[in-house]
Amino acid sequence: MEIKIMKNILDRNQDKAREVRDLLLSKKVLMINLISSPGAGKTTLLERTCSKLCGDVRIGVIEGDITTDRDAQRLKKYNIPIVVINTEGGCHLDSHSISKVLDLFDLENIDVLFVENVGNLVCPAHFDLGESFKIAMVSTAEGDDKPEKYPMLFREAKAVLLNKTDLIPYTNFNLSNFKKDLTKINAQIPLFEISCTKGDGLKEWFDWLLQQLNILLRI
């Protein structure tokens, strides 16, 4: 009986994710599910990305947070559509919450919809939101052992952003160990070495993002 209920819940998430994905594809919206530990730099990445691309690309953001609208407040200055989902204790977003808030966006006028998931390297990796793809973000300050210790996300993601490379000289982070472990988990995954506060390495990220958008528009 318990197993049956779990299956229903997961099926329903998957069904709704499929609906979301079909809707976004029909509207040519690239939805990116951005996943990391707390404080790895997701919001700073969105600030940098909006600052560079707003004007050329129509960006929208769904901010997933347990409580507060602090991240959304940081993005207000870009004058983009933002919706906050407060999970009130929940450790991840699901496709139903995404489906509900999509009504609040004018999807005809959005190219890229970022979902900043709840800060958590574990649970969000298990839930399909109907996104185009997941991005895994990790900060050098977290150590070089994260791909092997939290493999699910690194298997699921379409690209990895290694943030806070400017802190490497002050930590014991070993880049070659990190790359070796990541390759074991997901041999082909693109890796972007960036510093969102300093601006390092972001050009490659912007170029890759625009490339993903072009691929979608050709479908």
Place this chain on the structure above:
Amino acid sequence: MEIKIMKNILDRNQDKAREVRDLLLSKKVLMINLISSPGAGKTTLLERTCSKLCGDVRIGVIEGDITTDRDAQRLKKYNIPIVVINTEGGCHLDSHSISKVLDLFDLENIDVLFVENVGNLVCPAHFDLGESFKIAMVSTAEGDDKPEKYPMLFREAKAVLLNKTDLIPYTNFNLSNFKKDLTKINAQIPLFEISCTKGDGLKEWFDWLLQQLNILLRI
């Protein structure tokens, strides 16, 4: 029906936590549930604590990890009893898993049993393992907004360890904002400002820990 099942699960966790707590109290074992995001420095704290206190204090460790025994390997050199719980995708430990592995320890010969929970600032805060108390650990590299964004853990914990203070000069971490927000969530909570890699601020942590052990022995 779904609500009933959830209630049973939570009740059972709480019942088992009570059993664990009674057992540990009867054996005069201080069990500390150490919770943080991935890479905040839990294992390095345990390395420092073993290095300083082993000899005077009989320490045991339960290592909660999704997969791998990497953290346990780092602690082997201290020649202490260590048990690894691999959750295989699970985002937190529960009282049942703790109860099962307690049989593997000689509790008569342990003073402090550390539980290094799965790296996750959200889910572990919701689960009573039967610990004496929870410790919240957060790294300065995660930013100063964590208490307000993840309040549950900071409400539940008996003390906060702010780690990686050596990185403050290279980040935009604002210590006075952090303290202000923490005070709003939990006005009386002790805060230890430490750097586990540099060794800064650890004396206060060791002293406090020994004090907690003395309080337990007097009960």
